[in-house]
Amino acid sequence: MSPGRLIACTALGDARGADAVAAAVAVCATPVAAGPESALVLDLRRSAGAPRGALLASTGARELEAVIRERTGMQAAARGRICFARVAAGTGADLPGSLGDLLEPLPARVVACVCDPVDFRSVLAVAPAATPAALLRAVPGADRSLIALLAAELQAERIPLKAWTAPFGLIPTRRSLAGLEPGGASSRRATRFASALAPTRGRSADLGFVRGTLASERAQALPALLGVAVLVVALALILIAIGSAATAKGRLQRSADLAALSAARSMRDDLPRLFLPARRPNGEPNPAHLDRDAYLARAEAEARTAAERNGTAPQLVALGFPDAESMAPLRVRVRVKARITTASGGDGAATSVAAEAEVTPPTAPAPPSQPTVATGGGYGGSLAYRQGKPMRPDVAAAFDRMAAAARGDGISLVINSAFRSDAEQQALWDANPDPTWVAPPGTSLHRCGTELDLGPPEAYGWLSDNGSRFDFVQRYAWEAWHYGFVGGPPPCSAEGDHVSAATADGKAAGGQGLPSFVPGKYRQALLDSAARNDVSAALLAAQLMAESNFNPNAVSAVGAQGIAQFMPATADAYGLDDPFDPIASIDAQARMMGELIKQFGSVELALAAYNAGPGAVAACSCVPPYPETQAYVVRIMGLLDGAGELTVPAGTLEVRLVG
Known part of the structure; x- marks a missing residue:
């Protein structure tokens, strides 16, 4: 690469905005009149979208854009003072290795490479000697130890490092991604970072040249000042017009x-x-069911209504659903085309803007770990958490189904208390030693993990009428809020201690809770394999539906084979000689899911690991931000929900802008 500075930039943990921070530093490292030596922000992330150009871009940034397109074939777009680029073919594991050759012909003085954490070290290794630098986007406090460790390593290699942990708001983000200085405290911080990571040389010599030029032209000062005044007025009028257009x-x-x-x-x-049966058991249409066309039509109507409420005529809005052909579309793209007029009048200039949003499972790491095994009471088995309250896993799954039904009737159930240790019960007794209100320590059924104190009071009538449908009974006539679970092993029993987290959908592993969409010829194989590996048969069935639609001869574009879509290497690891043998594949699938659930302690994370690999999930303790993996997890959750086997409440899904 031409002499310059390569800055490798990534986000740690659940921090976001690495691209905006990289752009802010790149802008502040670029002089206003930099020419084709403007800074470049190169997005190497696997989730990166194509860069979009802007009406406002410096001549230098546009020159760099032209050079990039001509010499490298990368997608590039000039925005403000800098240029943004992405490799057209996407980013893969081998890209960092070829990055040096890709950047060699470019004149950019600074290249900020935004990458996934797994590629961070590889990007740093590409930089020529004495030119690499590192920029991290991190959450305050959460990543302190990791930053300290990395700082020590990079200091030994003489690589400067800066970590941006300060908040970076919406306005600074938008300005930075438009190639402009972020403004305020963010600009001052970005300038300091730019000075440390990409120092500019020759500044004093440039200032001396300016002073000498002004001195030699002192005699022409007045005409020059008059010319400058006229120019300022003209520029002011131009800026007013541009500002009006930019605001619009x-x-x-x-x-x-x-x-x-x-x-x-x-x-x-x-x-x-989408996943509810189209017809009720009596054959009548199910009004709660939505087919895919109705699902998308409702989303489109909401988009047009929102645009109109924000001053955009609905006829200017075009919508598309990139994954419209999937069984559960999760992404939407909106484009608005209009003509912008300014105070100077005329027909105005045609312009368009676009936005893309998606539905995803939570990608942030789980909160700090809570106890996973109960102690100090009458129950000593695994704990599941709902609304932050611990309980037996089968109780949690039954509550999920009951809460979903209550939501359908306009009732939001709140858990006020669940499992309590004897010590916690003692504290309650000490505060109010009245057995009509508080059970004496050692006698409360809350110590068994089967009891829930529910609210609000407005829900008591609904609970009295419907609780038994989900195996919850009101324990005491005088406690309208106290419901106990009777659909599993008895409270405080040895059998209760062995309820598995792997069967947290509320059906015993290998039980008869198979969804109706399972073909008859595979039902017994699913039940047997689920029982052998302590995994929910409904979960395995939903996976097969999403993976191959129960097609034992399916082959994916990347080479995954059979009903459970095993890659050859994974099949070998699980002793699966023939991935096209559906019975053997189902058993291997059950063994793999059992191991993944035990490894990650969560059905959602196990599903993500099955799709994206355990390494990607272990790296963040989350569902990785890969669109394919997120869609995979959401679809299986939806299948389980529609079959009455909800493992994660639908309310935990996130909505976010992705472009």
Whole structure:
């Protein structure tokens, strides 16, 4: 690469905005009149979208854009003072190795490479000697030890490192991604970071040249000042027109963003209805069911309504669903085309803005770990958590189904208390030693993990009428809030201690809770394999539906084979000689899911690991931010929800802008 500075930038943990921080530093490292030596922000992330150009871009940034397109074939777009680029063919594991050759012909003085954490070290290794630098986007406090460790390593290699842990708001983010200085405290921080990571040489010599030039032209000062005054007035008029256009385009972008988010929220809320049976047991149509066309039509209507409420005529809005052909579309793209007029009049300039949003499972790491095994009471088995309250796993799954039914009737159930140790019960007794209100220590059924104190009071009538449908009974006539679970082993029993977290959908592993969509010829194989490996048969069935639609001869574009879509290497690891043998594949699938659930302690994370690999999940303790993996997890959750086997409440799904 031409002499310059390569800055490797990534986000740690659940921090976001690595691209915005990289852009802010790149802008502050670029002089206003940099020419084709402007800074470049190169997005190497696997989730990166194609860069979009802007109406406002410096001549230098546009020159660099032209050079990039001509010499490398990368997708590039000039925005403000800098240029943004992405490799057209996408990013793969081998990209960092070829990065040096890709950047060699470019004149950029600074290249900020935004990458996934797994590629961070590889990107640093590409930089020529004495030119690499490192920039991290991190959450305050959460990543302190990791930053300290990395700082020590890079200091030994003489690589400068800066970690941006300060908040980076929406306005600084948008300005930075538009190639402009972020403004305020963020600009000052970005300038300091730019000085440390990409120091500019020759500044004093440039200032001396300016002073000498002004001195030699002192005699012409007055005409020059008059010319400058005229120029300032002209520029002011031009800037007013540009500012008006930029403001109008900003309003259009906001309208597109809100339209995309509204459509995605509609999809999130309606997702469970896609998987409900189209007909009731008596053969009548099920009004709660939505087919895919109705699901998408409702999302489109919400998007157009949101755009209109934000001042954009609905006829200017075009919608698309990138994954419309899948069984459960999760992404929406909104484009708004309009003409912008300014105070100077005329027909105005045509412009367009776009936004894309998606429905995903939570990608942030789980909160700090809570006890996973009960102690100090009458129950000593695994704990599951709902609304932050611990309970037996089968109780949690039954509550999920009951809460979902209550939501359908407009009732939001709240858990006020669940499992309590004897010590916690003692504290309650000490505060109120009245057995009509508080059970004496050692006698309360809350120590068994089967009891829930529920609210609000408005829900008591619904609970009295419907609790038994989900195996909950009101324990005491005088406690309208206290419900106990009677659908599993008795409270405080040895059998209760062995309820498995792997069967947290509420059906015993290998039980008869198979969804109706399972073909008859595979039902017994699923039940047998689930029982042998302590995994929910409904979960295995939903996976097979999502993986291959129960097609034992399926082959994916990347070479996954059979009903459970095993890659050859994975099949070998699980002793599966023939991935096209559906019975053997189901058994291998059950063994793999049993191991993944035990490794990660969560059905969602196990599903993500099955799709993306255990390494990707272990790296963040989350569902990785890969669109394919997130869609995979959401679809299986939806299948389980529609079959009455909800493992994760649908309300935990997130909606976010992705472009």
